[in-house]
Amino acid sequence: MPVAHSYIRMSRPEQMRGDSLRRQTENARAWASKRGITIDETLRDIGVSAYRGKNRTSGALAAYLKMVEDGRVARGSYLIVESLDRLSREAVLETMPRFIDLINAGIVIVTLMDEQEYSKERLTADWTPLILSIAIMARAHEESQTKAKRILASWDKKIAAASEKLVTRRVPAWIEVTDGKMILVPKRAETVRRIFRETAAGSGRRAVVKRLNADKVPSFQGKDGWQESYVAKLMANRAVMGEFQAYRRDASGVRQPVGDPVEDYFPAVVTAAEFHAARLAVRSRTAAPGRRGEDVTNLFLGLAKCAACGATMRLENKGPRSAGHRYLFCSKAARQAGCTNDRRWSVTEIEPKVLSALRNADLKGFGREDDAGLDAAAAALTADLDDARVRRERLLALVEDGDVAAVQRYKDLGKRVAELEREVGKAREAADAAGSSPTWQERSRRLAALIRGMQEAVGDERRSIRTEIAQLLRITLARVTFGQHRIAGHYHDARLRYRPDRVVARPGEALAAYQVTLFDDAPVILDDADIAALEDADGEGSRPLPARWRR
Template sequence: MQDDFPGNQHSSGPVRAYSYVRMSTRKQLRGDSLRRQLERSKAFADEHSLLLDDSLQDLGVSAWKGRNFKTGALGRFLAMVESGQIPKGSYLLIESLDRLSREAVPDALTLFMAIINAGIVIVTLGEDRQIYSRDRLNGDWTKLIIGLAVMSRGHEESQTKSERIRAVAKRKREQAREGKGHITSITPAWIDAKRIDVNRYEFTLNHHAETVRVIYEMATRGLGSTVIARKLNVDGVPAFKSKDGWYQSIIKALLSRPDVIGTFQPHRIQDSKRVPDGDAIENYFPAAIDKDLFLRVQAMRRNPGRPGRKGDTFANLLTGLCHCAHCGGPMTMKMSRVRGNENGRYLVCANYVRGHRCIEGNRHFRYEPLEAVILDHVKEINLAEVLQAARFATVLDAIDETIAALTLQLEGLRKKEQRLALAIEDDSLPPDAIIDLLKARQSERLAVEAELRHQQAERQRQSIRHDNSTNMGDRIAKLRVAWEQAEGATRYELRSEAHAAIRELITEISFDSTSSSAVVVIENGVSAYRVKDGRISGLFRAFAA
């Protein structure tokens, strides 16, 4: 067939034709589509003596949301047209207009006309071959009607397919919440999936689950992500996927993932972004660790001021706790420059050192005596079982009162929702007014439910912290003995673990340059010790023993 062809020669040589091949999924490569599209392009180019370029391919790229011209090969083609690298009069060969775009007709037409107005000739190579150019459309605009019909059909097909996929995905999420199915076979690295039905899988823990437990156990001992990654690499523990060992970022992410306790968060696509869909599903996966261990780590990670690794020996066991009494700024560690005391370490106000906001915090406090007095008296500092019990009971009583009040409030809101739902069937109030009230009550209920979950989690966190602190003094004392006999990385790990334990007891250490003393505040003010000249010189307790 010979078309009414506009020409096959540029002044600079043969006209070039660009074959554009697009397939939404790479699965289509298994079929005949790629061969068919390329053969039709070659036949057209040969028929009209065009120089064919078949490098323009978007394989596995959808045209539904315009990805092919926003980030794909079609977008690069358009950029070359605009820059003049592809001259006017060149040809774009496609199987059908729906290969170009499957967006809504106004958007698809805008793209189509942008190509036409840039002087490019579009040829569709399907059963009903069409040639579109600005001159042709000016002479016979009815061809545009054919193109609009193809654009509309392509968009409707993609929209219908998208709606069906969303409906299937929604049903899978609903079945998963009801315990009747699973959403996907994709699992965390420590879980294997075996299909047992259309939408059901058997999930089992694999050898990586033990690695997860070890990582969490190390985190409860106060080891940071960098130290944990280094230890795993030194011990030759295989990483989940990487052949290049463990990275700090992998450990950090793992220590906040709820799927280690079997919790799964479904997602959906909204505005081309992946967003959470509803509440997380508990017990979806088998748990790699128990919930108490997970919550202990989360409580430690929420503790503000946790430091990163500094040096090779964890020189400052009190890092993150020390502040200037005059300006509230952090204390920084400085090394002595005095001959004969080159290894001496001192704490001084960081703001004073940089000459900003502090003129009184000028004293340099010797670090070693402060660390020693705290470690020497750590059992005494931790004593206070009676003090801790009193404080713990007071905190739990307050939380329990809040939980009880929220539970009553939630029950009342649910009853109001039920009454409003029944009233929708009644004509006593305008439907719009009832619906507005129902929406307001639902919003209130969701807020109360969120606060109730927060309070319940806080109660559990307080219980875990109280249980952990009971033998903290003995634990720190044993660590001290161990690190005094250790070297290198082992010493660092032991001091890091002791640092985490100390932070469970000590809230803050305030340094007063005027009195040359430091005040060690225990358990948010349950008690406080004044330290001066390397010894405890004063004690204050909030509760009588």
């Protein structure tokens, strides 16, 4: 049985406080009552824009169009709207096909403002109402387009003056605006600093959120406590350093950065070093996901690899009855899948030896490329981006004059600009992270202090120390390889490539330059010359035994 579906749309939720909702609802009810038709008032898109078709792709209108397409709306039913611009404010070529599809499906579109009814029967007999509908669609799109241009122009002026005055009163949750000035909210600012401290020390999002909720720290969003998703967003939000980045939506509705970020716009809540330390910790955890256990049982989680085949070293924990009996062994050898490295390394025995060796290792020769090189790379990409933007602006005039060939070049340059913007962002982050990360010497000193503290710590303090030690290992080492007799640490370095089965140096580079022996218990191997030396030795004339180590 045909029914009348009343479709109500408002671009902003604030319009609910005005007269728009009452007007649309009462007019639709009056029309249905006059016709004696049952009305369905469930079709509502509140706070949904029609300029780029969001209501058509994901709103209540999208659900209605799907019902019509599936035949779940009876032919002869009515779709009541205040005006055609409630259905869409897209360009005519985008709007008209959907309008015709509804008409051909037997739906009668009713517009209350101008009292028009668009049905297949009427338009078949008289096509002139189509001209009116096209004009209304075109006017709606032009109005939205003009409004959008005005808003963008106003926004561009605000962005240009961002370094001197407040752009918008919408600020991060740890900041408030008082007398036109932005200031930090003390308790919230301290909460943000706590999150970054704990993350940089090696705690994952789950652990951070659990502690915040356990300590009854007020959440910045709602009353349901802290969520992992919010902490994840906070870790990527450069506003904590005081940086402001303007965004606008492109033609497809996707948010894109506009212009360069404005530094020192917001009051900074953490330093650049603290921000990048936490970001580095987050990235390093991706190599070792999962829970760490009550005592961070495996400090080498995500790092331990078999020296023979490259497979992950598996941890076997015998449990509380055999305290301390934890072993690392090659997962491939355990499955008898072709690896001959059957050495089982006792974690209790090797852990202090490896940490001691790492603490005392000479790290001066290891590390990232110099900061100047990273800064130069970011500067070069920025220059390319500026050049691409200039060339695209020059093409715009040709595009507006109708040059068909220029249109494709303009689109290609648009893609190149977007690609360069992403590359510049990554390059800047790499340079910032390199400049803010601790030196190898600082890491060694911190590791030594943590090892000393771990010897007497218990409970939560011990877990916290072991968490930070594991984090230091992950940001310092790319992997730790376990062989039959030798444990080696391979340091992060831009000149190395890390494959699943081995570490590969660039051509002309010696791989040994990027690794250090952390433990070795290989037996002495004597050759004929050594044996002869022993046989000839007598008393004080004996020579020291040559040390030959099997590798």
